[in-house]
Amino acid sequence: MTNTGVNTARPPRGLAMSSLLRADSIVMLNSKTSLVLSALLPIVILVVTSFGKGQSRLGGSSLLVSLALTLGLLTSCLLGYTLALAHDREIGVLQRLRVTPAPNWMIITSRLVVQVATNLLASIIVVIVGAIVHGLALNVGQYLLVIAIAVIGAAMFLAIGQALVGLVQSTNAISAIGRLLMIFLLLLGLLGGSGILGDTMKTIADWSPVGALLTLFSDLLNQSAWSGQDTSSLLACVGYIVVFTSIGIRWFRWNSR
Amino acid sequence: MSEVNMPAQPPVLDISGLRVAYGERTVVDGVSFQIHRGEIFGLLGPNGAGKTSTLSAIEGLVSPKSGQLLVDGLDVRQEPLEAKARLGVQLQSSSFQAELTIQQIARLYGGLYGVKLSREQIRESMRTIGLEQELGKRFKQLSGGQQQRLALFIATIHNPLLLLLDEPTAGLDPQSRRGLWRRIEELRGEGNSILLTTHSMEEAQAVCDRVAIIDHGVLLTIGRPSELIDKHRDDPRVLSVAHGAPTLEDVFIGLTGSEIRD
Ligand SMILES: Nc1ncnc2c1ncn2[C@@H]1O[C@H](COP(=O)(O)OP(=O)(O)O)[C@@H](O)[C@H]1O
Ligand SMILES: [Mg+2]
Secondary structure: OOOOOOEOOOOOHHHHHHHHHHHHHHHHHHOHHHHHHHHHHHHHHHHHHHHOOOHHHHOHHHHHHHHHHHHHHHHHHHHHHHHHHHHHHHOOHHHHHHOOOOOHHHHHHHHHHHHHHHHHHHHHHHHHHHHHHOOOOOOHHHHHHHHHHHHHHHHHHHHHHHHHHHHOOOHHHHHHHHHHHHHHHHHHHHHHHHOOOOHHHHHHHHHOHHHHHHHHHHHHHHOOOOOHHHHHHHHHHHHHHHHHHHHHHHHOOOOOO | OOOOOOOOOOOOEEEEEEEEEEOOEEEEEEEEEEEOOOOEEEEEOOOOOOHHHHHHHHHOOOOOOEEEEEEOOEEOOOOHHHHHHOEEEEOOOOOOOOOOEHHHHHHHHHHHOOOOOOHHHHHHHHHHOOOHHHOOOEHHHOOHHHHHHHHHHHHOOOOEOEEEEEOOOOOOOHHHHHHHHHHHHHHHHOOOEEEEEEOOHHHHHHHOOEEEEEEOOEEEEEEOHHHHHHHHOOOHHHHHHOOOOOOHHHHHHHHHOOOOOO
């Protein structure tokens, strides 16, 4: 701070962005919920299922690891990120940030970057634990692809979450809808995808967010060759990202009134 | 400061014909005023008069339906980030991230305003506002007066041209209120201009060079506190509420009515 008259200079963007990233990372590290949702919960599932004989019924170890990965992304993005954003909007944190010279996109981008980085790290840990407890032999290329797909999955669920916060004002409603949506997407992807609800449901499920992501993860972990189904799943994910990101940007409200 | 040889400076804030509406409802209707360098300007009005909405338009939080808003000669809508760099803001209801400590909050906002603060500098600043013991605490763990001091510190962290304070003394005890007034005087001494809202006439008279009274989104009168009393002392609405010589509060109630707002 200088005392030589008042300050009129626009601050450097790099400093603003790094300050935001730093603060958002601290918030993320301090938030037990997000860490539990993104890593601990999937690991618990992996460890618990490694004891039973349920693997064959659920589709084998690669599907279980895929499920754990998907669940970590789904819960931490759709609940963790979304609720934190809605809460900060409700108590006025976003408004306070918005009156600074940092552009709006920077405020949201910083949060997204920290969230995706956390999901990446969590996904790597989950897949390593999964490979160990479920006896999968994975090469480096597969690990890298897991990371790539985790980014796509995180982006997809974050886009859905962003749209939810855009369309719904109240934090309580967002919390309730987010939970329901999560259960719905999970059931649709798992039960529908298993085929027990019929062929139509299986098709719908395969194109649903959870279904598509599960397909990508499990084909990768299975070492199966790239199939037409994988292309469809990838397209579905990209489609969801585009659609929900547009909704999230178009309808986003910075205040809760 | 070398203001002597400089070309004529634009007003720090120049508002003309400002109109703000939420949906169909117009809540700021044709407001115009200017604030000059080093001036402390008070926007007075009952609850719901449109004070916060006026500030929100300056801050870029709402986009006005019409009117012109210039900060230091810059159009707020065309150059929002340049304008924001010149503003220090204390919102009426705002908060900082609940998970961050005071130290981390100061660091974040310093960075957002382009001011790199070392740990030692933050500690020193907190010492001057009596929050040295609170450095490791979270915003929510602070008392009302401490929160206000932190919010004001953050608002002035980049030594802004214009400081916008929305009801800065609401809910403060008399000691904290006096402390804030002192700080406001200091800021004026450092060349900052201040726009504050209040419904305390005592406050307006104590710190403001000029005040404007706003109600139902319309500016009713504007001038030095003593001028306003002179100007309206014979207004029958003011006389009917005055006990003896009219005060600023009598002018305020006379012009805005006695009915209670919420
Ligand atoms: N975001 C908003 N949406 C709708 N109405 C609002 C909003 N903010 C304020 N208002 C209304 O606009 C009017 C002016 O409010 P405000 O500017 O906050 O007044 P003041 O700060 O003088 O108390 C009030 O009637 C208030 O209810
Ligand atoms: Mg207000």
